[in-house]
Amino acid sequence: MEKHSDCKHFISVDCAKGLCAWTNQMVVIDTPPCPRFEALPKCKICSNYHPDKDNMGTCTGLPDKSFWAYDEMIARNCPGFKANA
């Protein structure tokens, strides 16, 4: 289930809330996003990420071949990120 912090247009303020870049209004992270939602690159939607349990998994997209990673990590600046088809 998507939340605001999964969206590209979310500006992070703290662990509970942030600002919507479109409206400049405060949004609480754990509420349903609006139709303008656009997925922010995160491990959990990367094809090089293989989820396991406890919100963690394995990353095979970087030169070190394989390392643990976690679902929620933002991957905007990760050279190995490849969006899921």
Next chain:
Amino acid sequence: MTTNLDKSKKQKLADILAEKGIGMSFQYGGKAPEEVVEREFTDLKPHPRVEKLYDLYLNTLSSTCMEFPYWYNRTYAEYEYEIPVYRRAKALSVAFERTTPVIIPGELLVFCKAPFYRGSFPMPQLSEAFFMAKEDELFKESLDRGGSSAGELSSIGAGGGNVTKSFGKVVSIAGKFGIRSEEVPALCRIARQWYKKSVDDLGNRWERKVPSYKLKEKIMRTMICMFDSGYTLPQGREVMSYYYPLEYGFDKLLEMCKELRDEVAGNADGDGIIGMDRLYFYESCIVLMEGIQKWIENYAAEALRLKEYTDDPQLKADYDKIHDCCSWIAHGQPRTFYEAIQMIQCMHTIVLNEDALSGMSPGRIGQVLYPWFEQDMAAGRITEDEVLELLELQRVKFTCFDVFASFGVVGGVLSGNTFNNLAVGGVNRFGESAANRLEYLIIHAGMTQPCPQPTLSILWDERTPEDFVLKCAECTKIGTGYPAWFSNRMGIEFIWNHYQKEGMTLDEARSYAIGGCLETAPAVWKTIHLNGKEYEIPAGASQPAAVGVHFISNPKILEMVLFNGYDQRTDIQVFEPHNKKLETFEELWEVYKDYYSQTIDTLCRCNNIQHDIWRKNNMCIIQSMFKPDCLERGHHIGNMGYRWNGTYNIESCGTINMVNAFAAIDKLVYREKKYTLDDIRDAISNNFGFYKADEINSFSLAEQVRKEGGEKYDKIHSDCLNAPKYGNDDPEADKFLVMWEKWFTRVAAPSYESLFGLPLYTCQNSVSTHASQGRACLATADGRLYGTTFADGSMSAYPGTDRNGPYALFKSATTWDQSWSQNSQMNMKIHPLAIKGENGTKHLAELIKSYLRRGAHHIQFNVCDSKVMRKAQENPDQYRDLLVRVAGFTQYWVEIGKPVQDEVIARTEYESI
């Protein structure tokens, strides 16, 4: 800021007096109305965008996430085969490159430590024990976070400050930081990666090799010492150097590093021990700088990206500005004031991300930024109003800095403060006043945008211009507690005296500033070249100036002496019993010095090891790039690349209670022989007939409750309370202060060496340890009761015991030679009506000068405005020493009935600034 008198009345008054041949100099500071300069800024409010950003901060929760630590640790693992310094540089570089930039709409100064407006992150490579211990608890918390209640979300989630307990999908760490529950397993995993490998663990493994380690353990458990040094806050309490990027820009710096690397590769140049290390260091600088450049460029890109999502023309313009600025400073020397102050924000942020630190002081940035300020103003590129806005923004940004240090430290000693100390005033290398117009604006920003950071200090010198002094005094009157006032001459005396062993000259001594809250730290002069003009600016050049031995509880050592080395509170035999009869004061004093020396010795050795592990495995590289003389020498901090390395010290706490206790024992036991030492011991063990503070769960002196049968201690308690007390210009008390300081500063501290082979010195400010260490200390012979707070700072009198006014207190505080101590701390409460108006400002300034001139380091004020008085109404017991001064009449607040209190409050508000 207006006085009650309007202009026309002032004119009338002036005319009447002029007729009688009396100038206005009698009253209004020497200025007749026609000459009174209309205040340029009569309105003490921040600029609108700043106000919004500060409001946001107040509603932002202290947050943490695993992004930076993740990349650091993953890269660190990948390069496990590498030379340690390079391995660490590479890990940091990748972390910077990959971390997510966050820009809040409305900001002009950007850069965040973590992807939050107010964020930080744990550094398990320093200490992971807390997370390991709490792992199960944290895990469980995160699982419980399944369903989120709308109520919780809106109430707690919408608020700001510490995350004191978990709510919604947020887990609270240590009652302060909020982390998303989804990330808790990652946190635990990273922590586990460092099990037995962190600086804390490794340091502990090796410090056990010190023969007196068991003593050290006992000293820590009984709170004779407050906390460890090496893995808690290994950096900070030092002054930043922003010089190199400001002078060269990152591209040129990279070029220089490459040239230097090529020069030293494979050459020892006569140094067979660390000569070869220079290659690895320069290469580390290169890889790290490349990562930092990418980080800055990511911010430029972020600004451009956000521009796409908004229609607001102001925001669009802001984002363009940010983009252009960051794009430039990623590569070139700052050209404008805006680029320079942005560079400072950038550098300060990256330094904070490298280590757990607190007290990373910007230093004299009014002087550092002056070249750009002067040229921009002259060319009409910026107005003072725009500069002021940027300075206010800087204040909010610095206030947003959070520190995620070792658990015991954050809530305890620091109380959440990050102590970024900005100093104004001082002198240049020629002894001329260094205060300038930009510093005037910095102080003004401190008044229009009052917030905790950066905290302000003035290095007052006789040559500091009077109008600047009065501006700072006005700022003090606002009641934020800043600026703190330092004697520039005393600072120079200390610095020069201590660092001349490392070759410091008088000229160089003059460049010093304050690290952390009160830690006088040395610097050097560097030259900025801007558009063909040269400017000399100060640049911090020292190791952290408060590491080594953290906070020894002076009164507790006395307790150990009295009870043969045994701590009743924890039932631990700490020191070897001395078994001396203590028949004279001299004998008591000898044993005291012996126990104290043993304490310093074991703590010094153990902390030296902790710091040694730190510098071998977790050395700082970013500051090593930016602080003189690392780039010149090719050595990082661990290899003594900094110019000044003898910065390790011994911090003490509770000095005044110890002094007063000595005075009481000397008088009652040894001179008057009214009581025996056993009588004193008995009274202390029985807390003078009162219940123990934790039995009644209150640590305030006024709340202590007497036991049944406690009356038999009345007489001895009364005698102890009435014994001579420091702060009254009474030699019978003050002589013990002199005795103590002579030994502590000139004999004890210099006898010990840091891991860098240089002697220690003393540091005498308490931060907030006077409360925590007071809790662990039994009653003391000065009449203080078990568990209650010690006198604060180091030169403040024990509350209620200074009876003869401020001048007597000043006299007592300056009986000893302060130039051998890094600092002394005097906190004073003052009522706003005593310093009201223009005259009041002058009185305050003169009060300060009269103290600093006599050989004192420091004084700062709590101006008790109406807010404080309201608090005092609700909690009178915490304000027992609050005095109200109105027109020559002084009264203790607690003695005034409520109606009159209300009157005073009303009057204060009406007549307030």
Next chain:
Amino acid sequence: MSDELKGLVFDIQSFSVHDGPGSRTLVFLSGCPLRCEWCSNPEGLEKKQRFLFSSLKCRHEKTRCNGCLRVCKHNAISIDEDNKVHFNLDICHKCETHDCVDACIYEAPRMSGKWYTVDELMKPILRDSQFWSNGGGVTFSGGEALFQKDFLLAMLKECKKHHVHRAIETTAFAKTEDFLEVFSLINYGMIDIKHMDPVKHKEKTGVSNELIHKNISALAASDWTKNGGRLVLRMPIIQDFNDSVENALRTAEFMNKNGLFEINILSFHRLGESKWTQLGKEYKYKSYEPTSAEKMSELQDIYLDQGIACYINEEL
């Protein structure tokens, strides 16, 4: 310098900034011939040590200490059902030993007033003299400083020897020759002028104002000002007593007639109330409000219009 000569002082305050130029050390001498009903230093009215009890400082409710009870020889202390301590101050004022004072560690019962020789009192003054600024010095106040004229003269002579700037706050109610003798050693004088009408003056202060006015005129007519002395009259503005326009005009007239041109009007405040209670006396001005800013400004305008420099409170 006589060793036997002693003065009774009930307070010494450093860093006083509203009692003369610069920052000053204020010495309060005991004893006063007036009995102003609004007095904010009631413990200084009589030339003897006074006993005070502050119930707000007493901690008995919390601590059950009973320290004072156990040592009181006169049954002056009682404790009610709410565990509040009460002192029968009529009894206390007759007590000679005041043993309760030493027995209380919270200083709820205390003695006000200490005897000093000239040398002893010079000590804090000389210490503070190293810290004064902006033309600071010592200010003698009280009570009424002139009440202990011999001691005051000895102190002033000693201060002069040490180049200490000397100011006085006084009612000027003393024998004219004594008054002038003291003023010959004063640099800066603040004299209260409470009401122009002698009858009204006596009603509320216990004495008439003729002697006071005579002294002020004598001082104004002398060479004192020419020789550098500065005189500022003072008037605490008390509602329904001296706050009328008429009184202000008459005061201004008096000043102009005598060539005086500075007056400091002070807002009424009740900070002294607690001390009346601590002495067990009734404070008649309990329910009076502080003087409004408008009233103060109105009065100031009257003086300014009459060509007199009038300062409100700390503006001076």
